[in-house]
Amino acid sequence: MKIGMSHGAGGEVMGKLISETILNNLSKKSVNGGIGLDALDDGATIPLGDHEIVVTTDGHTINPLFFPGGDIGRISAAGTINDVAVMGAKPLAITNAMIIKEGFSIEDLDKIIKSMDKTCAEADVAVVAGDTKVMEQDKIDEMVVVTTGIGILEKGKAIPDSGLNLGDKIIITGSVGDHGMSLMSFREGFGFETDLKSDVAPVWGMVEKALEIGGITAMKDPTRGGLTNAINEMTTKSNVNVLLQDEAIPVKQQVKAVSDMLGIDPYEVANEGKVLLGVKSDLAEETLDAISKDKYGKDAAIIGEVIDNKNNHVLIETAVGGQRILESPIADPVPRVC
Amino acid sequence: MKIAKILVQGIVQGVGFRPSVYRIVNALGLKGYIRNLGNIVEIILFEDEKQVNDFIAILKEKKPAISKINSITVQWIDESRYFYPKNDTFEIVESSTDFSGASVIPPDLAICDNCLEEINDSKNRRYKYPFTTCIDCGIRFTVIENVPYDRDKTSMDDFPLCQKCEKEYTNPLDRRYHAESTCCETCGPSLKLYNHKENEINTINPLEKAVKLLDEGKILAMKGIGGTHLITKVRDNKPIKKLRKRLNRPNQPFAVMSRNLETAKTFTEVSSKEAKSLLSKERPIVILKKSKNYDFAESLAPELHNIGVMLCYSPLHHIMFDYTDEPAYIMTSANISGEPMMIKNKEILSSLYGIGDYYLLHNRRIINRCDDSVIRYRANELSFIRRSRGYTPEPYDLNDLIKTKKINKDLNILALGPEIDVTFTLQKQGLAYVSQHIGNTNKFKTYEFLQEAIKNMRNITKTENFDAIACDMHPQFFTSHLANEMGEKFNCEVIPIQHHHAHGAVLAMDNSLDELVFIAADGVGYGEDGSTWGGEIMYTNINNYERLASLSPQKMPGGDISTKYPVRMLESILSNSETYQGEELESLLSSNYSHYFQHRETEIKSVLKQINSNLNVGITTSTGRILDSIAVALNICGERTYEGECSMKLESFAYGANGDLKIEPQFKKINGRPILDTTQILVDIMKLISNKENKKEIAAAGQKVVSEGLAILAVDTASKMGINNIGATGGVFYNEAITLATKKYVESEGFNFVQHKNSCAGDGSVSLGQSLIASSKIN
Ligand SMILES: [Fe+3]
Ligand SMILES: [Mg+2]
Ligand SMILES: [Zn+2]
Ligand SMILES: [Zn+2]
Structure with a gap:
């Protein structure tokens, strides 16, 4: 069998590839009893003395390289910094490996690195190592950036995806669907004359403020597959039932309009500057206040809660339509309405 | 000496079977006993062969009216090994649970x-x-x-x-x-009346009081037999509109209950077959044409030429009408759209908060929720739209298929249906128990109801294990997910069945046919090529199928939103034609149809771009989408707020046309497959509209060209294959005009036209088809 696009789409097909072809072939997958590869969390932890090192890595390809609200430099830095942050760790440094197509504009590369630098500065993160390779014209599409993030936290304080408990409130730190929807309409040239732009940003500022309150039980960045995919993963890993309130989920009007016109669910498209959190119910309001004080967290909202200790279902309630199951998205939507 | 052990399977419990036997045996002066054994009846006779045979002959003749005998077996057992009453009589003894039969x-x-x-x-x-x-x-x-x-x-x-x-x-x-x-x-049990604040209203006769409130224009939630109805007056727009708003059902037609047949005849046209169904002991809702004297509020069944009517079925309803002069009341299921009807008193009071003004509840628990059944006659032939109360759980007898060895009698199959109009089927010992209407399993509560109903059906059929679980091929249906879960639980095979194959298998079984060519015309069914089918000519011998012809594959920009807003479908179809390109299409749409686009001109442009870029675009051969597009082209319907809305309104709009406009069907081939060119149909319709032809006639011509086009393809296919039976299945065949036109053409070409008789043309029978096919596949 060969790799198809669906093997990278974040759905069932990709899950199967990861478990059968990747996880099964690797033998040592964690260190010192820390969170390892098998957990398929945002990052791994390596306990050392009183602390744990958090490590994560991400490959970035994006078309186009420059888009409204960001570019591949910003997304490569933020993506990795955010994966460290949502483990509950302070991001310290990233490494940056770039594979660049022969003939690539150095001016553009200059812009990309400057953007990466600016993004790192926002989170006070250093770029401590790197690698640059060039490939022939027809072997690669523009450039691929691989970043590895390193962070640190106190021993035992890592926040897994799987920590949701009965009664926990679910918080999203801002409007959903901005990155995916803006990129899609920009790339396809729909020309919706809008201020629609990607939300790509480092989230450590918000996470740090939220961590101080002390009620966070689970945390994830809703990137590929969007809110729907992230909440489903947290729900399944935590073995609980979650009920979301449709009306409480912030969606920008422009995003909603594009979603209406393209038939694409804003909950299923990527975010690059948002965090999805489970918070103990008595500290939820306080956590929400703290997040709202951050410049990226102004639209944060409580969007649901854990309603049961079983089943692994995410339900979503609309004011007039009752409750439906919010399924993990698969690559291509197939019509189902008669 | 030997004694006779007689086992009777069928509908033999709860129908007065034992007393009937008691009377027969006493008249004959025989000895022995009778008891319920699990879900069958056991009769022991301490008699010789002649007397036993006489008894069986009389039993078959004199069994109770609502009982049904599927099989009688006689075993001869050694006397010493059996208990029987010593006093030379016949007795009815305690039930025993230890036999698992198929009654x-x-x-x-x-x-x-x-x-x-x-x-x-x-x-x-x-x-x-x-x-x-x-x-x-x-x-x-x-x-x-x-x-x-x-x-x-x-x-x-x-x-x-x-x-x-x-x-x-x-x-x-x-x-x-x-x-x-x-x-x-x-x-x-007794009744209690509550107001919307859940306070009991003090009255000696809650039912009489409730009717009085109804006649004042209030909305009443009334718990009945298999669920709860929302009830209000039929002639007054005000409460109906209030009810629509509260239920968020802006247009969906409401069914009514009328006091008796004479009254129903004052507002509808009732054929003799329809009258028989109305009066049958199952008391389904029957879809009837509104009569000339129909004077109910417009908002009751807006823009439709017909209305669902049922007659009183429980004593509760009869007494209700004793207290009023109203000819009928709206009786609609009390549920959130797509969710199951409410059956628990607490739930009725809390979940219907803000919907009912008053609540009339009784204290008998409803164990198995069961919606009213709905039937419609087309071309004088009955088809179920919903087979539920009055029919469930009576099984389909698959004896014909067992005799011809199409399926194996000993298999236990569970088939879970599609997604929106779900029933499930439990097949056991050659009987297929199709469940009551379950609903839209996309809704969580309905998904839970499905699982609970399966459990109950397993209990009353004493089914422990399954040999296979069948489901739809659609990868995202919740029923498909559940099938996989249950396959693991029961450690058995999961067999996905193509949607229209299932439709066709039911049609064959319903008409005792081994094979047929059929037209499957409906809204959506996942096809083996990953596209969405729904306008197909197929062949099936139950076990297998072939797809032999279809409508043109059309793009669905944005997937399901093109079903909700059919003008997007119209734009997509017209964009294929040479007549309507680029700016011309844009200006046509923006001057005549822009109000149907949620985002007006911006959306008209973006749909075109989406069609070109193929971003989130589905492919469909659905007949439903073509009828929707015709409806929107004629400004009949711009938004689907309930299932089938646009095509139902198209049928009503065209009703009574004289048929003097004609559109010629055009055909082509794609990859060798004959295709009815639906783009050309829409182009022709647009031309007729711009020529200012009568819209009713255009609507009729549009329905006709779709029916005839499909019929021509089916006839061609059938004659090439040398098959004489051509069937029609799928929700589109609830449309009477389409059914009649198809039938006319098929029969005029000398073929036998085959319709559903005792099953659903729509998705309510898909689980049954899945079950038949699955059992034939592992035969
Ligand atoms: Fe169907
Ligand atoms: Mg991540
Ligand atoms: Zn009594
Ligand atoms: Zn009676």
């Missing part, structure tokens, strides 16, 4: 004449008692938890019999002998 309890039936007489007789002790029932009528399936069907396994167990009822119940000569749900005012 089933009967469905819920309308009140019988005897009981009706009693509730109308002011001297009778059951005068105006709304829960009156006897062995011949009333609740069964909706109150049963397990078999054997005895009172202690029903929710009537909450109501211990009073002395008088007990006497009737234990007297084999009384018609309430072992009538498990019998009761009276003294011992049985």
